[in-house]
Amino acid sequence: MRGDIEDTPEYCDVEAAMEVLGGRWKLAILKKLLDGTKRFSELKRALPRITQRMLTRQLRELEADGLVTRTVHREVPPRVDYTLTETGRSLDAIANQLDAWGRWYRATRGEQAGAEPAEPGSPQVERSR
């Protein structure tokens, strides 16, 4: 069973994904935008722990990577809103599974580190194997 294809030192595509989605905020922002278009202040309110500075920067990067669209309405007061592109929406399943996993992980770690809870063995996510 030594296929040794498994050990191929090729560039892992997970790395490619993490270069775009890496950092602490990208996926959290994506997740919020899955509900629909949101303006800057709505996102800021939805993510209280991110600073304005970081939110701006992360949104610009997501825009540059083609995951969100930024729309500026020239009115007073100013209004800018952000919408997921098709590419951004393609992360729907992954973002939701990460959300479920995060909740599950926090629960298991919060109660007792290392033991399996009475809950379903996994988050909503289906396990392989």
Add this chain to the structure above:
Amino acid sequence: MRGDIEDTPEYCDVEAAMEVLGGRWKLAILKKLLDGTKRFSELKRALPRITQRMLTRQLRELEADGLVTRTVHREVPPRVDYTLTETGRSLDAIANQLDAWGRWYRATRGEQAGAEPAEPGSPQVERSR
């Protein structure tokens, strides 16, 4: 729809997940370990772009977070191997979907940066192998 729950400024669980899985390497390492137990040098070979220092640090963090088990064999030459815990294996589906997404994203971006693919949905996510 004013007081909808969707906008709850609560701590997003995606953030919790990203605190554990964040950074460029965590998920890539996880992905490699999904194939089974690997020793340090095998991981290093499987991920040529990570430095030894980073590999060590990321592995220690994964261990501290209960995702991998570190086993030291007191022999000469030294041997240490790493195995996923149940918690670590619970990320199987997510890691594989991210891998698939990364491959798909690279492909679409490589061909035509900025244009939407005619394809209807997300990348073809391979559920379990």
Add this chain to the structure above:
DNA sequence: CAGCATCCAACCGGATACTG
């Protein structure tokens, strides 16, 4: 409202050299 500018501290990640 939605930002940009600036300063600054802390941490992340990489390169290199050395060790049990």
Add this chain to the structure above:
DNA sequence: CAGTATCCGGTTGGATGCTG
């Protein structure tokens, strides 16, 4: 083999002030 020690640049993130 599997690390540790040291140095160092870049990024993250916070605070504060200013602008169209």
